[in-house]
Amino acid sequence: MKILVCISKTPDTTAKIAFTDNNTKFATDGVQWIINPYDEWYALVRAIELKEKDPSTVLHLVTVAGADTDPVIRKALALGGDEAIRVNADSHDSFYIAAQIAEVAKQGNYDLVFTGRETIDYNGSSIGGMVAELLNLPYVALATKFDLNGTTATITREIEGGEEICEASLPLVVSCQKGMAEQRIPNMKGIMGARTKPLKVVEPAATDALTTIVGFELPPAKAGVKLIPADNPAELVRLLHEEAKMI
Amino acid sequence: MSVLIYIDQADGHVKKASLEALSYGAKVAAQLGTTAEGVVLGTVTEDLAALGKYGVKKIHHVSNDTLNHFDAQVFTAVIAQAVTAANATVVIFSNNVDGKAIAPRLSARLKAGLVSGAVALPDTSNGFVVKKNVFSGKAFANIGLNSAIKIISLNPNSYKVEAGEGTAEVAALNATVEASKVKVTKVNKVTGEVPLSEAEIVVSGGRGLKGPENWGLVEELAHLLHAATACSRPVADVHWRPHHEHVGQTGLAIAPNLYIAIGISGAIQHLAGVNRSKVIVVINKDPEAPFFKAADYGIVGDAFEVVPKIIEAVKKLKGVA
Ligand SMILES: Cc1cc2nc3c(=O)[nH]c(=O)nc-3n(C[C@H](O)[C@H](O)[C@H](O)COP(=O)(O)OP(=O)(O)OC[C@H]3O[C@@H](n4cnc5c(N)ncnc54)[C@H](O)[C@@H]3O)c2cc1C
Numbered sequence: 166m167k168i169l170v171c172i173s174k175t176p177d178t179t180a181k182i183a184f185t186d187n188n189t190k191f192a193t194d195g196v197q198w199i200i201n202p203y204d205e206w207y208a209l210v211r212a213i214e215l216k217e218k219d220p221s222t223v224l225h226l227v228t229v230a231g232a233d234t235d236p237v238i239r240k241a242l243a244l245g246g247d248e249a250i251r252v253n254a255d256s257h258d259s260f261y262i263a264a265q266i267a268e269v270a271k272q273g274n275y276d277l278v279f280t281g282r283e284t285i286d287y288n289g290s291s292i293g294g295m296v297a298e299l300l301n302l303p304y305v306a307l308a309t310k311f312d313l314n315g316t317t318a319t320i321t322r323e324i325e326g327g328e329e330i331c332e333a334s335l336p337l338v339v340s341c342q343k344g345m346a347e348q349r350i351p352n353m354k355g356i357m358g359a360r361t362k363p364l365k366v367v368e369p370a371a372t373d374a375l376t377t378i379v380g381f382e383l384p385p386a387k388a389g390v391k392l393i394p395a396d397n398p399a400e401l402v403r404l405l406h407e408e409a410k411m412i
Numbered sequence: 413m414s415v416l417i418y419i420d421q422a423d424g425h426v427k428k429a430s431l432e433a434l435s436y437g438a439k440v441a442a443q444l445g446t447t448a449e450g451v452v453l454g455t456v457t458e459d460l461a462a463l464g465k466y467g468v469k470k471i472h473h474v475s476n477d478t479l480n481h482f483d484a485q486v487f488t489a490v491i492a493q494a495v496t497a498a499n500a501t502v503v504i505f506s507n508n509v510d511g512k513a514i515a516p517r518l519s520a521r522l523k524a525g526l527v528s529g530a531v532a533l534p535d536t537s538n539g540f541v542v543k544k545n546v547f548s549g550k551a552f553a554n555i556g557l558n559s560a561i562k563i564i565s566l567n568p569n570s571y572k573v574e575a576g577e578g579t580a581e582v583a584a585l586n587a588t589v590e591a592s593k594v595k596v597t598k599v600n601k602v603t604g605e606v607p608l609s610e611a612e613i614v615v616s617g618g619r620g621l622k623g624p625e626n627w628g629l630v631e632e633l634a635h636l637l638h639a640a641t642a643c644s645r646p647v648a649d650v651h652w653r654p655h656h657e658h659v660g661q662t663g664l665a666i667a668p669n670l671y672i673a674i675g676i677s678g679a680i681q682h683l684a685g686v687n688r689s690k691v692i693v694v695i696n697k698d699p700e701a702p703f704f705k706a707a708d709y710g711i712v713g714d715a716f717e718v719v720p721k722i723i724e725a726v727k728k729l730k731g732v733a
Binding site: 176178179182184202203206259260263264282285286287288289290291292293294295296297298299301302303304305306307309319322323324325326327328329330331332333334343344375376377378379380381382383384387388390391392393394395398399401402403404405406409411412 | 422427482483484485488507508509512513514515516517518519520521523524525526527528529541543544545546547548549550551552553554555556557558559593594595596597598599600601602605606607609610613637648655656658661662663665669670680681684687688690691693694704705706707708709710711712713714717718719721722724725726728729
């Protein structure tokens with residue numbers, strides 16, 4: 166069994182969101198970078214659990230990013246995984262990134278590719294589907310559970326107002342979200358071990374991006390809260406009905 | 413040339429998110445001086461011609477039993493054939509669970525640029541630029557698409573359903589349908605509840621409610637308002653409420669018309685998932701709770717005293733005994 170987990174770095178959830186260069190670039194000054202929570206808590210931890218169940222499993226991580234991402238990748242390796250591959254390119258176009266991951270996946274002949282459901286910065290939810298299409302593999306998005314029995318996977322995915330349980334044979338691509346696994350904290354042994362795990366750097370395959378970022382905008386500020394006295398909640402209901410026309 | 417809208421259905425019924433996508437697609441078509449067409453997969457019980465009132469002229473219907481179960485790979489291949497049949501240059505999806513699975517596949521297949529999570533009509537004054545949500549609702553990005561075919565995946569609750577007059581021509585599309593490799597074995601629907609992602613009103617509870625036994629307040633208010641229920645992350649983490657109710661940066665991002673937060677502090681990660689709600693009401697006993705800064709209406713008070721009074725007032729308003 167060979168598993169590939171896609172890892173992205175994202176700004177810390179409390180990072181200040183601001184832009185520079187005439188609102189065309191995210192202002193990275195002072196920003197702490199973390200592993201995208203969906204990639205870490207759900208995709209990576211579930212893959213580690215599968216490896217713990219079947220220690221012959223080979224677990225690789227892949228990221229498409231510049232060298233400044235190496236510390237984040239080492240953090241992921243501290244949780245688990247045998248080695249990481251970094252495709253040395255900086256891009257925010259999902260298709261470009263997916264094409265690089267698909268190339269790595271093809272070369273490595275993986276049985277299973279895991280991604281997080283989306284990154285918390287670009288919120289694309291696109292990489293998994295694109296990689297699956299480029300590899301011509303089945304894709305289950307927004308999975309909340311994943312179990313393996315030999316080469317048959319049983320997967321639960323979110324649907325509107327419920328969940329759907331399905332079966333598929335490996336190889337396949339899955340995007341992971343809450344329910345898949347519980348967040349883990351790396352231990353000292355993991356952190357020490359991660360330093361010596363291989364981090365291979367490969368050059369990107371020639372691919373054209375399909376989108377460009379023209380610019381960013383911040384949402385308009387709220388006008389301010391209208392406070393209603395606690396002894397008169399009926400006034401809130403009146404305002405929601407007559408002023409906001411919401412109920 | 414046309415704008416093709418993917419009409420998502422479940423159990424034969426067109427989803428609300430698809431009506432938004434239809435209305436949006438019709439507007440994009442008008443903007444480009446072309447027509448809007450739709451594509452539906454699987455058996456439908458609804459009158460498809462009637463969808464013409466949302467502005468689509470023609471609906472391509474592929475009815476094949478294989479398509480009554482969702483498989484992103486199979487669906488993508490069929491939709492690609494509809495793109496050819498409609499000679500579409502723009503394809504619209506709803507950015508819902510199925511849209512998130514198919515739109516990226518179609519993008520890679522057709523080498524068509526994708527904007528997922530669009531929140532506004534494209535700006536075609538200089539190229540083709542679509543505004544989308546980024547940083548989990550904390551900002552927007554304007555994305556330029558240069559490919560011959562362009563795909564837009566529209567965030568639910570971002571575009572108003574616009575119904576007018578008209579009927580659509582319904583044409584059977586004779587598409588090649590591959591065998592599905594993903595076998596659906598079971599569907600568990602939470603019946604009777606409003607799905608959170610589609611809800612216009614959401615009532616949400618946080619750790620301030622002290623324990624799962626107190627959720628009757630949230631549920632009763634939600635029921636009266638035909639609202640969905642949601643919660644903050646710690647509430648789902650300790651299993652007071654199911655995981656699928658967790659909203660925020662690492663849960664579901666929602667944009668209802670009205671979001672009522674009870675006993676939730678309004679941490680930045682929580683706000684990220686809900687700040688696109690049109691009106692936010694906060695009930696919290698701490699006047700310093702950060703949520704008040706993001707709210708439209710607020711009550712500083714104890715939820716256990718305030719919420720029952722709100723329930724009474726809503727009952728009076730709705731004429732419920
Ligand atoms: C990486 C990361 C990702 C995260 N993602 C998310 C996410 O997606 N969603 C999310 O929600 N959180 C998320 N969090 C957690 C977030 O930081 C907060 O811890 C969480 O939102 C707090 O939940 P809460 O408001 O329910 O609880 P608390 O912060 O404990 O707040 C409880 C509130 O209830 C009020 N209260 C208490 N008693 C009463 C009463 N009787 N009547 C009225 N009010 C009362 C208190 O004044 C307080 O404001 C994330 C954190 C991290 C680090």
